[in-house]
Amino acid sequence: MTAHGLAGVADAGAFLARLTRLDPAAPVRLKASGGRTALWARLPWEALVTREVASLGEGPGDATVSAAELLSVLAKGGDSLPALRDEQWRWPLPPASAVTIESISGAELARLAAAAAGTLREVAAGALGDRAIGQRAVRDALLDHVALTVTPSAGDPVEVSQRLVQAVSRMGFLGPAGVDTPETRVRTAGRWVGLSAPYGVAWLQKVGKLTVVPIGIHPIG
Incomplete structure (x- = not known):
């Protein structure tokens, strides 16, 4: 065993x-x-x-x-x-080497996550309350929304979507509310964008380069 x-x-x-x-x-x-x-x-x-x-x-x-x-x-x-x-397990992992672009306070990320969640609750309680398809469309639009954009000293701006913000928030990676914790780092690794928070990391691969891995084979990474 x-x-x-x-x-x-x-x-x-x-x-x-x-x-x-x-x-x-x-x-x-x-x-x-x-x-x-x-x-x-x-x-x-x-x-x-x-x-x-x-x-x-x-x-x-x-x-x-x-x-x-x-x-x-x-x-x-x-x-x-x-x-x-x-x-x-059917998904690739981000490369091991990553570059830190900028640091964001946990309070700011928590605010962004709460604002998106509040919008979704308002939609669910409003005109689309009985329309599951409509709610899913709004949910997906909120998740795809660019919550913040950071600009490195060299290179193109890096967009951080609500998918990442919700990930670090819902998984508890930001730590307890009101507790002083280290800032969350915005990181990139190849075509991946990540949020490295005090209690965990969330990654998202940029659209257009998604990789399909054959069932039964672990990707290298």
């Missing part, structure tokens, strides 16, 4: 609890290296999210399992890895 090797159980549990509330059927990919394990998942609105936690040894190395099943194991104090579901 393979062990999950997670020593940072509390941190991993917080990640998995948030993830399964957003998507109960979500797979989670574990990549262990050098005493740390990176947990990766894809949110329903296409952003990839990751958090590193402490690990014992190499654990499973690189494996995909059910997030809900792993959360259940951790909640019971178990150390076994749930059944492998590697075929469910």
